[in-house]
Amino acid sequence: MTNSINLKVESTTIIQESKTSSxxxxxxxxxxxxxxxxxxxxxxxxxxxxxxxxxxxxxxxxxxxxxxxxxxxxxxxxxxxxxxxxxxxxxxxxLIRGSRTKKNTKRKNKKNSIEPVLSTTTSSTLMITNTNSQPCQLSNQLQLDPPTLSIEQWNLITNLTHTFDEYSGLTTALIFKNQQNLLPYKFRFKLGSVSEFIKFIMTNIPQIIEKNRDFRSLSLHDRSILLRNTIKYSECIGATFILHQSHLLDDPYFNQSNEFIFGSDVMSTIIRLSETFDSDATFVKLIFAIIGFSTIAYTVYSDNITSNLIDIKAVLRIQDKYVELAWQYMVFKYSYEQAVIRFCQLIKFLFKVNFTIVESSRIEEYSNLISSIIQQTEQNLMLNN
The missing domain is CATH 3.30.50.10 (Erythroid Transcription Factor GATA-1, subunit A)
Structure with missing residues (x-):
């Protein structure tokens, strides 16, 4: 299987309500x-x-x-x-200007009647005072006027998600699944083919980060350190998400072959992790991008001496930009309350990622594969520099 394999994945102002056919x-x-x-x-x-x-x-x-x-x-x-x-x-x-004009008129009238002015108070709570001297909390105003995303932010979301989709190997995973399902039951997902497929997917994951524009703006030294330090996180989240999206983890034959490679305990952990992904795929891809710029040195103890980043401020600025982007995207698409809930669920998810990494690190096959991927990725960085 190669990257050249392509697959087309078939993935209300109402004007006339009379047209209601499916x-x-x-x-x-x-x-x-x-x-x-x-x-x-x-x-x-x-x-x-x-x-x-x-x-x-x-x-x-x-x-x-x-x-x-x-x-x-x-x-x-x-x-x-x-x-x-x-x-x-x-x-x-x-066809949409009529309804929009009415809304704009209402907003203008509202602005004329109440002109918010920020003022500091002796308390730690930021307040808004209107022309009638009636204070209201800033959080209430945020609920009435939710934040919007700029064109630059939408473009960044588009670039990040497009890069993930292009280099993650999801297309290959779908092809692999379809090809295996065409075989008789006793020939599906044999150990050899599953092993090669897993290696292919895990080898592809670092490319998602390598192709990131912000990542490529960093020095070769810092790129190498980031990839080495975050490789287990990116592999765990990225590869599991691909298996989740392709529904390969729903197939008992596929899981059975993986148990021979990673053991039944690790596979059970991976399956439980896949069940906790946020339902919004774009949010997951934004979190993956954030993880790529994490400054965590390691999840489990390593004898290797960890080098320091040359420009850690640049890395943190990128990470902060992505965190803010993910937050504003969730508030814009859902609500402030839902965004808080889903970020809390994200923290639980990351704890499960930690546990999965610890369990996987006990498997020699996994450790050897990670070492091989790190070596290959660093060679690619040198060649592309």
């Missing part, structure tokens, strides 16, 4: 009931068009020659191609 969204192919802004479309594509229709097309940048395939599974990856497809299919800006 159809496909003309933008991404998801199930759709209504015509929105002149085109049969799902609620997700409807809201995407509503938010971005009046922006200029060149406000979004596609890194792949504006040829991205927009499907149910890839629609959040490239905003430029998604918006272009909305216009190509016939969505019309004029």
């Amino acid at each position: 159809q496909q969204c003309q933008i991404c192919g998801a199930p759709a009931l209504f015509s929105n802004y002149g085109v049969i479309s799902c609620s997700s594509c409807k809201m995407f068009f509503k938010r971005n229709a009046e922006l200029k097309q060149d406000s979004f940048i596609c890194d792949f020659s504006n040829q991205c395939e927009i499907t149910l599974y890839s629609r959040r990856i490239c905003a430029a191609c998604r918006l272009a497809k909305c216009f190509t299919k016939g969505m019309q800006i004029g």
Whole structure:
């Protein structure tokens, strides 16, 4: 199997509610009931068009020659191609201006009646005072006016998720699964083929970080240190997420072969870990990017002497930028309360990642594979520098 293997993964202002037949969204192919802004479309594509229709097309940048395939599974990856497809299919800006004008009028009236002015108080709580001298807490204002993501932030999310999808090996995992399912039961997921597949996936994972633009802006020394220090985290999260997305862990034959490689205890731990991934795949990919810039030296004790980063401030700035991006994305997409809950669940998830790494490190096959990947990755860094 090689990287050259490709697979196409088939992954509401309502204008006319009379069109309620079960159809496909003309933008991404998801199930759709209504015509929105002149085109049969799902609620997700409807809201995407509503938010971005009046922006200029060149406000979004596609890194792949504006040829991205927009499907149910890839629609959040490239905003430029998604918006272009909305216009190509016939969505019309004029159909959304009426409702938007009304909202803008209400907002203007509200601004005229209450003009917030930040003021400091003797207490540690930041307050907002209006023209009627009626204070209200800042948290209440945030709930009324949730933060938005800038075009630059949306582009960064697009780049990070696109890089993950391109280099993670998910396409190969889906091909491998389909090929194995075509075989008779007794020939499926034999030890040799599963072992080669796992090595391929784990070897691919570091490329996701290597291709990151912020990562490539660092010195060769710091890139090497980061990859070495975070390799077990990135492998554990990245490889398990690929197995989770491809549903390979649902197949008992696949798991049985992996038990011969890693042992039943480790496989049970990996399966439990896969069940705790956040349902938002984009959020998981953003967390993966954050992990790539972690300054954690090791999870289990190592005899190797850990070198210090030359420019740790640059690494922390990148990590802070990604953490803020992940937080604002979750608040924007869900709510402040849901964002807090999901970040708390993330902490529990990372503890489980720690436990999985500790259990896996006891397996000689795993340790040898990690050492091999580190050596190969560092050679690639030297060649690409």
